[in-house]
Amino acid sequence: MKADISKIKPRFFNTATRQVDEFIPLVKGKAGMYCCGPTVYSYAHIGNLRTYIFEDVLKRTLQGLGYEVKHVMNITDVGHLQSDGDEGDDKMSVAARREQKSPWDIARFYENAFFDSTKKLMIKRPDVVSRATEHIPEMINLVSSLLEKGFAYEAQGNIYFDVAKFPRYGDFARLKLDDNKEARVDEDKNKRNQADFVLWFSQSKYPNQIMKWDSPFGVGFPGWHIECSAMAMKYLGERVDIHCGGVDHIPVHHTNEIAQSECSLGHKWVNYWIHGEFLNVDDSKMSKSKGGVLTIDRLIEDGFHPLAYRYLILTSHYRSGLNFNYEILGNAQNAYKALYDKVQELRKIAAAGGDDKPADETAMLRYSTEFWNALADDLKTSAAVQVAWCVARDETLSAADRLTLLTEFDTVFGLKLSDEPEALAADEQALLDERAAARAAKNWGESDRLRDELLTKYGVQIKDTADGVSWTRVLPKVG
Numbered sequence: 001m002k003a004d005i006s007k008i009k010p011r012f013f014n015t016a017t018r019q020v021d022e023f024i025p026l027v028k029g030k031a032g033m034y035c036c037g038p039t040v041y042s043y044a045h046i047g048n049l050r051t052y053i054f055e056d057v058l059k060r061t062l063q064g065l066g067y068e069v070k071h072v073m074n075i076t077d078v079g080h081l082q083s084d085g086d087e088g089d090d091k092m093s094v095a096a097r098r099e100q101k102s103p104w105d106i107a108r109f110y111e112n113a114f115f116d117s118t119k120k121l122m123i124k125r126p127d128v129v130s131r132a133t134e135h136i137p138e139m140i141n142l143v144s145s146l147l148e149k150g151f152a153y154e155a156q157g158n159i160y161f162d163v164a165k166f167p168r169y170g171d172f173a174r175l176k177l178d179d180n181k182e183a184r185v186d187e188d189k190n191k192r193n194q195a196d197f198v199l200w201f202s203q204s205k206y207p208n209q210i211m212k213w214d215s216p217f218g219v220g221f222p223g224w225h226i227e228c229s230a231m232a233m234k235y236l237g238e239r240v241d242i243h244c245g246g247v248d249h250i251p252v253h254h255t256n257e258i259a260q261s262e263c264s265l266g267h268k269w270v271n272y273w274i275h276g277e278f279l280n281v282d283d284s285k286m287s288k289s290k291g292g293v294l295t296i297d298r299l300i301e302d303g304f305h306p307l308a309y310r311y312l313i314l315t316s317h318y319r320s321g322l323n324f325n326y327e328i329l330g331n332a333q334n335a336y337k338a339l340y341d342k343v344q345e346l347r348k349i350a351a352a353g354g355d356d357k358p359a360d361e362t363a364m365l366r367y368s369t370e371f372w373n374a375l376a377d378d379l380k381t382s383a384a385v386q387v388a389w390c391v392a393r394d395e396t397l398s399a400a401d402r403l404t405l406l407t408e409f410d411t412v413f414g415l416k417l418s419d420e421p422e423a424l425a426a427d428e429q430a431l432l433d434e435r436a437a438a439r440a441a442k443n444w445g446e447s448d449r450l451r452d453e454l455l456t457k458y459g460v461q462i463k464d465t466a467d468g469v470s471w472t473r474v475l476p477k478v479g
């Protein structure tokens, strides 16, 4: 029996108030959620993907607690410069030169790669995915309204936001504008205040910009920050429940989004700002622009299941930094495999008519309540995973009850725990056929290599019996 979710009040750490606030939606039973999407100039790395897993868990938790969630995510396919501020060339142009392709082709290629990675990680596709390049008119309108209201100014062809007109500018990130380096972007002589930021570039320092549009302010392209404000307003309205991103967005991107949105609207814009901490690799900050990053496909090549990575992320708290290495991923994979195996065993028992233990509604209610309370308490996912392990190991409960609970928990975990194992995919079958051919040719080395590859890369374990080859999945199918 599922917990009485009407009694569970979710609460989250709100960057705006620096405290854990009870979530009170704008409209009862609904939650609007805007998440800053990827800049599609390169593959998403596992750090970026940690943030998208956290947002997915937040969304699934709210859904599990009965909210109807509208999840909007943008695709930044223009305007994000090499710095998060106004310095450097557009990342799309840099990638286009690097790969000798058009920025449009770069954008589509990496957008598809992004969704391929998120699918492998069981991250649900947002309800609205909005490309910046398809919302230029909305951005132009927003810039025009800021100009009309006196919050923006034109200088040498660019339109700047004037932070002096928004005295609360530094409050969100607790910035002291005089001495904080992060707020001090480049030494642009056109700026009235060094923290001012560009809303529209007509005079880029990089004249070869291919992506540009006509506008009342001249031919050019939008700044990165205005993109998110314009798209969030279009799809979620003038007031938004939740806005998410990684912690790196607090001092520049989200600070700027708040300034321009609240000045244009004339009122508070977002009620809850929820930020995920960074994932570092071997204690060093991973960044797409510096190269040397780990992708989900790289983890797969190295013999790890993408959902073992998701399991690892679930066992840490989204507000704690996480230092990644292959040892902790290996431990997570072992734990995940054991949990998956246990649930599959329960599934088989339940499918075969069950055991002789009676149903225990009281115990189920207790476990379910513990689980949803852990998540409602600022997304304590590791505590939720612990509850799942207690259920899996509770021999006093029937297989059917345990399976029901773990299936319920998996609506948030997204670990394919109780799914019936899928048939072999074409690439898996091809490896199996290759192995049969190697065995027929008595090429035992190759046959062993293929057996190992099927196991480590695909989680398919094969057994040679007198009747031929049989296979089982020790981990679910990837993707």
Ligand code: AMP
Binding pocket: 036, 037, 038, 039, 040, 046, 047, 048, 049, 050, 051, 244, 245, 246, 247, 248, 249, 276, 277, 278, 279, 280, 285, 286, 287, 288
């Ligand atoms: P980007 O594609 O660079 O705009 O970043 C996409 C998302 O990943 C944003 O929400 C960032 O805040 C987040 N992010 C970037 N680097 C990391 C990291 N190392 N760990 C966790 N999140 C990150």
Ligand code: ZN
Binding pocket: 035, 036, 037, 228, 253
């Ligand atoms: Zn954004």
